[in-house]
Amino acid sequence: MEPVIVARDVYKVFVAQGDRDRRRAFLALQDVSLAIGAGRFVSFVGPSGCGKSTLLNMVAGLVRPTEGEIRYKGTPVAGVNTDVGYITQDDNLLPWRTLRENVELALEFRGVPRTTRRELSTKYIRMVGLTGFDHHYPHELSGGMRKRVSLIRTLIYDPDIILMDEPFGPLDAQTRVILQDELLKLWEGTGKTVVFVTHDLVEAIALSDEIALFSRAPGKIKHVYEVPLERPRDVFRIHAHPNFPAFYDRLWRDLKEEIVAVELGVG
Amino acid sequence: MGVREAAAPARLHEPRGDRLLREVEQFEQALDHQNRRNTTLGRLAFAAAFLLLWEVASGRVLDQFFVSKPSHIIAALWAMVFKEQLFYHLQFTIIEALTGYLIGAVAGLAVGFVLARSDAVYRIVEPFVVAFYGIPRIALAPLFILWFGLGITSKIAVAAIMVFFIVFINTVAGIRSAPVQLLQVSRVMGASHWDLVRKVTFPAATPFIIAALQITVPQAMIGAIVGEFISSNRGVGHLISRAAGWLDTPGLFAGILTLLVVVLVMNLGITSLGNYLMRWNPKRSNMRDLQ
Numbered sequence: 001m002e003p004v005i006v007a008r009d010v011y012k013v014f015v016a017q018g019d020r021d022r023r024r025a026f027l028a029l030q031d032v033s034l035a036i037g038a039g040r041f042v043s044f045v046g047p048s049g050c051g052k053s054t055l056l057n058m059v060a061g062l063v064r065p066t067e068g069e070i071r072y073k074g075t076p077v078a079g080v081n082t083d084v085g086y087i088t089q090d091d092n093l094l095p096w097r098t099l100r101e102n103v104e105l106a107l108e109f110r111g112v113p114r115t116t117r118r119e120l121s122t123k124y125i126r127m128v129g130l131t132g133f134d135h136h137y138p139h140e141l142s143g144g145m146r147k148r149v150s151l152i153r154t155l156i157y158d159p160d161i162i163l164m165d166e167p168f169g170p171l172d173a174q175t176r177v178i179l180q181d182e183l184l185k186l187w188e189g190t191g192k193t194v195v196f197v198t199h200d201l202v203e204a205i206a207l208s209d210e211i212a213l214f215s216r217a218p219g220k221i222k223h224v225y226e227v228p229l230e231r232p233r234d235v236f237r238i239h240a241h242p243n244f245p246a247f248y249d250r251l252w253r254d255l256k257e258e259i260v261a262v263e264l265g266v267g
Numbered sequence: 268m269g270v271r272e273a274a275a276p277a278r279l280h281e282p283r284g285d286r287l288l289r290e291v292e293q294f295e296q297a298l299d300h301q302n303r304r305n306t307t308l309g310r311l312a313f314a315a316a317f318l319l320l321w322e323v324a325s326g327r328v329l330d331q332f333f334v335s336k337p338s339h340i341i342a343a344l345w346a347m348v349f350k351e352q353l354f355y356h357l358q359f360t361i362i363e364a365l366t367g368y369l370i371g372a373v374a375g376l377a378v379g380f381v382l383a384r385s386d387a388v389y390r391i392v393e394p395f396v397v398a399f400y401g402i403p404r405i406a407l408a409p410l411f412i413l414w415f416g417l418g419i420t421s422k423i424a425v426a427a428i429m430v431f432f433i434v435f436i437n438t439v440a441g442i443r444s445a446p447v448q449l450l451q452v453s454r455v456m457g458a459s460h461w462d463l464v465r466k467v468t469f470p471a472a473t474p475f476i477i478a479a480l481q482i483t484v485p486q487a488m489i490g491a492i493v494g495e496f497i498s499s500n501r502g503v504g505h506l507i508s509r510a511a512g513w514l515d516t517p518g519l520f521a522g523i524l525t526l527l528v529v530v531l532v533m534n535l536g537i538t539s540l541g542n543y544l545m546r547w548n549p550k551r552s553n554m555r556d557l558q
Contacts, residue, residue, distance in 0.1 A: 060455050086455040092448055096470040096547040105466070106456035137547045157456065 003035035004161065004193050005059055010068035012054055027218035028054050032068070034212060034221055038160075041187065041194045043204040045251075046214025046222075047258045052197045054219075056163050059195065060086050072161075085154035085162040089169045091146040093138040099149055100125065100134040106157040124152040128182065144175040148182070155186060161193045168203070180206060180235045188232060201251055205229065206238040211251065216258045223254060335516040343517035344524065351506060353525065360491055360503040361529060363419050367426020368487035368533075372480060375431045379438025380464070389439065400432045408493050417498050426490030430483040437479035441472025474548065477541040484533045488526060 012029040029051040036042050044052040057063040058070045061081035070077045093102045103121045112120075125131055128148040138146055147167065154162060168176045180203060187194060198204050204211050208227050215222045228243045238244060281289075318337045325336035335343075347353040382389050408425045415421035445468045453467050495504025503522055510518030 060451075062451050062455070080454045082455060082457040084455060086452055088448060088452070090448060092452045094449065094467065094470065096473070105453070108466070109453070109457040109459070109462050139547075154456075 002038050004038040004073055005034075005036040005195070006071040007032050007034045007055065007058070008068055008071070009033055010055070010058070010065045010070065012051065012058075012063070013066045029065075030218045030220055032219065032221055034224070036193060036195065036210075038193055039191045040209045041196065041207055042210045042212060043196045043198055043208040044212050044214060045198060045201060045204050045255065046219065047216045047255075048199070049217050050214040050258075051217065051219030052214055053165050056165055056195060056197055059161070060084050060163055083160050085157070085159035086165075087150055087154055087162065087167045088165045089167065091138070091150040093146055093149060093153075095138050098135050098137055099130065099141065102138070102149055103153045103156060105153060110157060120156055124156050127186070128152055143171055144179065147171060147175075147179060151179075151183065151186070159192070161195065162187075164194065164196045166197055166199065169199075176203075177235055183207070184233065184235065201248060201255065202238065205244065205248060205251070206233060206235045213251070213254055214258075222258070225251065332514075332516060335520050339517040340520040340524065343515070344521040347506065347518065347521050347525075353503075353506070356502050356506050357525060357529070359419060359501045360488075360495065360526075363422040363491035363494070363502065364426050364487045364529075365533075367423040367490055368430050368483065370423065371427035371430025371487065372434050372483065374427070375434025375479070376438050376476065379435045379442065383439045383442035396432075396436070400436060404428050404432065405489065405493055408490070408497055412494065412498055419501075422491045422494035422499070422502070425494040426487040429486040429490035433483050433486065434476070434479045437475045438472060441475030442468050444475065445471035473544050477537075477545060481534065481537050481541060484537055485530050488530050488533075492526065 010029055010032040011027070013025050014028050016024045016026070032051075032055060034055075044055065046052055054063055058065055059072065059077065059081065061077045061079050072081060072083070094105065097105065100121050103124060104117045107117045107120065122131075125134065128151065130145060130148060133141065133145065138149075141149070151167075168179055171179065184207060194207075196204070196207060205227055211225045211227060213222045213225070214220065225247075228247055229238075229241055233241075321334070322337050325331050325334050344353075382392065405425075407428055408421075411424040411428070412421045415424050449467055449471070450463060453463055458466070491502070492504035492507070495502040496508050499505045503525055507519060507522035510516075510522060
C-alpha cells in the first residue's frame with residue numbers, strides 16, 4: 001500500500017506571542033516520523049497539548065515544520081493543501097450563508113457551475129437527512145445538524161484526505177455515536193484517507209484501522225497500533241466485540257503513563 | 268384513555284397536536300399585531316402630547332420669543348415653502364450631504380479594505396489615523412472653504428470628511444474581526460484571495476460597516492449644514508442662519524424640522540439596507556421569549 005502522507009523527522013517550535021520583551025519558545029513536536037497508507041482511517045490520540053493538532057495542521061499546510069518535512073503523495077507540502085478536507089471541533093459554517101449555500105461553498109471556490117452545485121448539494125443534504133432545512137441559517141440548526149453540514153460540505157468536493165480535529169468533541173454522547181456511525185457509512189467504500197484526532201479511546205477504536213499514540217509534550221509518536229476489529233463495525237455495540245476489552249486496556253495502560261506524568265508534573 | 272379522547276371534541280376534526288400548533292400560531296400572530304398597533308398608537312400619543320404641551324405652555328409658562336409654538340412653526344414652514352423657495356434650498360443641502368456621504372463612505376470602505384490587508388502597513392499608519400480621527404472634524408470646515416471655494420464642493424468635502432473616518436475605522440475593525448478559523452478552512456477548501464474578501468472577510472465585517480453607515484447619516488448632514496452656516500447663499504443651513512439673523516424663532520424651528528425629516532428618511536433607507544444585509548444575524552430575529 002502506497003503511503004499518501006509521510007512525516008519525516010518533524011520538529012516544531014512555537015513562540016509564545018504577546019510578551020514583547022521575553023519571547024518564549026517551546027517544543028511542540030520532536031522527531032515525529034509516520035507514514036499513512038492511502039485509504040486508511042488513522043486516529044491520533046494522546047494527552048492534551050501533545051501536538052496532535054499541530055501535525056494535522058501541517059498536513060493541511062496551515063503550519064510548517066520547523067525542521068523535517070511532510071510529504072503528500074511524494075511531494076513536500078508547501079502552502080495550503082487544497083487536496084484535503086479539514087473539519088475541526090467548531091463547525092466553521094459561515095453564519096451569513098444558509099445551509100445549502102454553506103454546503104456549496106467549496107464548489108463555488110472551485111468554479112463548479114450552478115446546476116452541478118445544485119444537484120450535488122441536494123444529493124448530500126439528502127444523504128444526511130437534512131432535506132427541507134436548505135434555507136435555514138446556521139444559528140437556526142442544532143449542534144448535530146451543523147456538524148452534519150460541516151461533514152458534507154467537506155465530502156462534497158471529494159478531497160482525497162479528510163483531516164478531522166476532534167470533530168465530535170462538543171456534541172452530546174448520543175449525537176456523537178450517531179454521527180460516528182454516519183461518518184463510517186459515508187466513508188466506507190470511498191477509498192478516502194481519514195486522519196482523525198480525538199481524546200476518546202472508544203471513538204478511536206470504533207472508527208480507525210490504526211491508532212497513533214502520542215507521548216506527552218513535546219509530542220513524539222510512542223506507538224502505532226493496528227485495531228484488531230473487522231469491518232463493517234457496529235459503533236453502537238463496539239464494547240461487545242470480543243477483541244475490544246483487551247485492546248482498550250492495552251491502549252489505556254500506555255496512554256495513562258503519559259497522562260499521569262502530565263498531571264503529576266513529572267518530565 | 269378512551270374516555271379522555273372522546274371527551275376532547277376537537278379530536279373529531281384534527282389531531283390534538285395540530286390543533287395546538289394552530290392555536291398557538293394564531294395567538295402569537297394576534298399578539299404581534301397587537302404589539303405593533305400599541306407601539307404605533309403610543310408614538311402618536313407621545314407626539315401629540317408633546318406638541319400640545321408646547322403649544323399651551325408657550326406664551327404662558329415659556330417665553331414665546333425663544334421657544335415659538337407649533338402652530339407658528341407650521342405657518343413659518345408654509346411661508347418658507349412658498350416665499351423663500353424651501354425646496355430650491357433643500358435640494359442643495361441634500362445634494363451636498365448625500366454626495367459627501369457617498370464619497371466619504373466609499374473612500375472609507377476602500378481605504379479600510381486596502382489597509383486591513385497588510386498588518387505591517389496598518390501598524391505604521393495606525394497612530395496617524397487615530398490622531399486625525401481625534402481632530403474635531405468640523406474644525407476643518409473653514410479650511411475646506413478656503414480650498415474648495417464658496418460653492419457646494421466645499422460643503423461636500425466637509426460632509427465627506429465627517430463620514431470618512433468613522434467608516435474607515437469601522438471597516439478595519441470589522442475586517443480584523445473575521446475569525447481566523449473560517450479563513451483557514453476556506454483556504455483549505457480552495458478559496459482564492461478574492462473569494463476570501465468577497466465571501467468571508469466582507470460579510471464578517473458587515474455588522475461593523477452597517478453600524479458605521481447608520482451613525483454617519485446625521486454626520487454628513489452636520490457637515491453640509493455647518494459648511495452652509497460659515498458661508499453660503501443657498502441651502503437650508505443658509506435659511507436657518509438667516510432666520511437667526513432676523514431673530515425669527517419660528518423660521519429657525521421650521522428649518523430644523525425640515526432637516527429632521529430629511530435625516531429620518533435617509534436613516535430609514537440605510538436601516539432597511541442594513542436589515543437586509545444582516546438577515547443571517549440571530550440578534551436581529553424576533554425572539555420574544557429571550558427578552
